[in-house]
Amino acid sequence: MISGGAGKRSGGGPAKCKRCREPAKVEVARANAAFCADCFLHYVRNQVTKAIDEHSMFDKTDRLLVCVSGGKDSLALWDILMDMGYDTTGFYIALWTGEDYCSESRDKCEAFAEKRGGKLIVHDLKEDEGFTIEQIAREGRRTPCSVCGLTKRYLTNLAASQGGYDVLVTGHNLDDEAATLMGNTLHWQTEYIARQMPALPSTHAKLVKKVKPLYRVSERETAAYSIIRGIDYIVEECPLVAGNTQIRYKDALNSLERLSPGTKQQFFFGYLDKAAPLFAASDPVVLRECNECGQPTPGEVCAYCRAKKQLRAKTRPAVEIEEVAP
Ligand code: Q46
Ligand code: ZN
Secondary structure: OOOOOOOOOOOOOOEEEEOOOOOEEEEEEEHHEOOOHHHHHHHHHHHHHHHHHOOOOOOOOEEEHHHHHHHHHHHHHHHHHOOOEEEEEEEEEEOOOOOHHHHHHHHHOOOOOOOOHEEEEEEEHHHHHHHHHHHHHHHHOOOOHHHHHHHHHHHHHHHHHOOOOOEEOOOOOOHHHHHHHHHHHHOOOHHHHHHOEEEEEEOOOOOOOOOOOOOOOOOOOOOOHHHHOOOOOOOOOOHHHHHHOOHHHHHHHHHHHOOOOOHHHHHHHHHHHHHHHHHHHOOOOOOOEEEOOOOOOOOOOOOOOHHHHHHHHHHOOOOOOOOOOO
């Protein structure tokens, strides 16, 4: 039995699929359910459909740019959206967080795209931007994850905007969203909490709508989905993940989830139902165009242009990286 979530199953004897009563293969403790392989795929697709519908994410007329990393979440999501008949293009950024890791993750994306007949766009940080995340980590002048996050947000929006895509789609799952919410709440970063919605509308002509259709699906569930579907994804984590503060929030939430299955969904879904409307009342950030690159930013020069200038100058950090565009 593949565990789609920690916890004990109630009742004795071999588990039966909740939907068809055949022998179960995947346990989903947070839903107090187990499914056979086919019904588990149906369950995951249902969760994605629910997310798309509840947040009016997109429809069949929209062109979607799907961010893929070679990991289980983004490839599973691309697989699901293709199966559902959406107009998708994959977008992979070679971040160079590690030589081998980068080659392997790119290979996984390219192999998946070829197998499924999907179109994949590759943006290479080393060739196209003139720096790598590994180099930033080595030089120790900035936190690699903060530059990496900023770079991904900037380049994915730029690609979607310049390519005329209607929606930018990311593979953030329930674990990601619960961990981010926990971090933002512990530090009472109210602006970030307000923006942690599964669908963020475009608030500027060059800022593309951004959505997270996997927010109802846990990390274990995307892993189980990928295994059942035969998706070949990169299992290793990014070599620089130790510097990612989200990991400790994920560990804490996993401990709670083990003791009380459903904790993550209660926390995040509860935020969406009860707290998000309160945060949404705060004034939206007004965006203008960056003086240097023309991309949307709340200030005169965007955080990405400032970060690149700083990297080129090879000086100690003088500016803080800020979140410019959700
Ligand atoms: S890829 Fe980038 Fe993550 Fe690696 S450097 Fe950090 S942020 S851990 S999702
Ligand atoms: Zn700029």
